Amino acid sequence: MTYLSATIQEQIKAIPDDTSFGYGQLTIPARQYQSAAKVLERLQKKGLIRKLSKGIFYKPKKTIFGEKKPGEEQILKPYLYRDSQRIAYITGTYLYNQMGLTTQVPAIIQIASRDRRIFINRGTIQATAVKSYVDVSEDNYRLLGLLDALKDMKDIADLDLQAAIEIVTNQIRQLTKGELTEIVGYALKYPPRVRALLGAILSVMGKAAIAKILKESLNPLTVFKLGINDRLLPSAPEWNIQ
Template sequence: MPEGTTFKYQQLGIAATEYSAATKAIERLIEKGVIKRITTGVFYKPKKSVFGELRPRETEIIKPYLYEQGKRIAYITGTALYNNMGLTTQVPKIVKIASRSKRIYIDSGSIKAKPVKSYVDVTEENYPLLEILDVLKDFTKIPDMDKKSGIRFLQDKLNSLSEKETNTLVKYALKYPPRVRAFLGAILNEISGQENSNLKQSLNPLTTYSLNLNENILTTAPNWNIK
């Protein structure tokens, strides 16, 4: 196991009936300093440096909580995600973890996390798409973000998707609030020059969406009742 990585019993590749023996083995390894405990049931192999042992990065400490039985069920969202994407320099004191199947709390030293509800079930394949939808959802709330840069970021992300991924993104967007669907529709409209009929038909034509965007920032905003 690489240094600096975190793990739970589930990552050890052993049967549940062997957990009792594994617990004793892990306790011996902790006594020898080979591994360290972060919290109950979560451990890591410390990385050595000239300055001594290094604690795992925040994302590595959180990583085991995002999986259950080896399958991803959650992902990091909110300001921590947007900071990692380069959309904000702000670093949150409390990380948000989105999951549909589980409410995940973490309180381990300086690492604190609280749950938010995901709009769809989270998998290893779809969470990057859900991250894009979260940027759209929280666009006006991302601290210190330049809106033009934010739009360019979203355009680049959407341009990099395959046709299949774009169709899946639209399918997920239909489960998000109307302003997210309108915002996604406007950006896809600007990229392709065409309106996505599934997104358009899901919206009330009399509703306007206040995102503080003008045509200089997003030329297709008026087509989707975005102001």
């Protein structure tokens, strides 16, 4: 067995079953991709891995019903990374469905990235690109997803506003002090309505001091018509949210 073959097999052993991966998840130099392709082809013939699409593979998970194929998130995972670094994340209706904000399931998934436009058309999986407001990393993509939900709150299909505010507020409550500081910083890159809604939620949580910079970034004469009153969010009036 060659060194490259042994290296690839050891790395694949460490990948959990039912998990997709691409060349970027294998720590091999690009100049060896052609040789690596032959190794991966042999592993496919042995049934150790399966091919999802060009350059994308997975380790099959055995069940009593046969082999289980990875779900959408696992299939998309290799597209969200470059050189093992996260550069994109799933957003839009698919994310909001996962958050419990809507029952809608999109036919086309949205993938947000700062510097890369990602389009996918692989069988039943279709994805289109949207622009991220900031650079994406493993540490911040969940925070950006929360901000996206605030940004789209008014336009999410099949949305119960009261339940949505409770869901997002509960997720923000779970953030650490450092993460709260980070999400406020990222919010400054988002549209004013996002800053206002995040500020109102933080105020309800007793985090007015952290929200102060958001208040200072807003035009005091701007009114945000989001269909949210003080019954849904007690601090809405002080943030000019209606």
